[in-house]
Amino acid sequence: MKIFFRILFSAALLVFGIMFLGRSHADAAQNWDLVTKQSQVGFVAQQSGADVEGVFEQYNAEISFDPKDLDTSHIRIEIETNSVNTKSNDRDKLIRSTAFFDSTNHPKAIFESFRFENVQDNEFIAHGKLTMRGVTKNIDLPFLASVDSKTLAASGGTQISRLEYGIGSGQWLDTAVIGEMVQITFAVEGWPVGNN
Helix, strand or coil: CHHHHHHHHHHHHHHHHHHHHHHHHHHCCCEEEECHHHCEEEEEEEECCEEEEEEECCEEEEEECCCCCHHHCEEEEEEEHHHEECCCHHHHHHHHCCCCCCCCCCCEEEEEEEEEEEEECCEEEEEEEEEECCEEEEEEEEEEEEECCCCEEEEEEEEEEHHHHCCCCHHHHCCCCECCEEEEEEEEEEEECCCC
């Protein structure tokens, strides 16, 4: 009789486990493929008091996002720092150099979320970690998101101190020419994975 109850109890646990795993999988946030032609990751910096806009032409994004399931949502973006484009070859070479991004030794800047917050309606904050030039710091990334069954559209940005990441050494520590604060910007569109 004891053996019978043990078998019955084990079977019940197995069924419960299968149901729980199946539900967790079903409830997981939607995975999205990036539509690169309609997406952009860039920045705005100050040079001699004027705005300088730049973009990164090469990056990868892993996006799992559902406004109704923020607990299982997750974003990881890897940016190739060598792909910077500010429409000035000389400036781009300087940004890639050891004085700034040091792209040879630190080829990627990485943002990875660890928590999402719904501020109101379609306004969200991705709380995460940003790594550049080997320095990792927590940042909050506010963004707007519009999601339906077929498309994801999100845009946002935040300000960071370049000096906190060691970007700009030597003479470039002086913020008179290159400002300290840099605005990170992004606008991305996505399709459900497997549906593009």
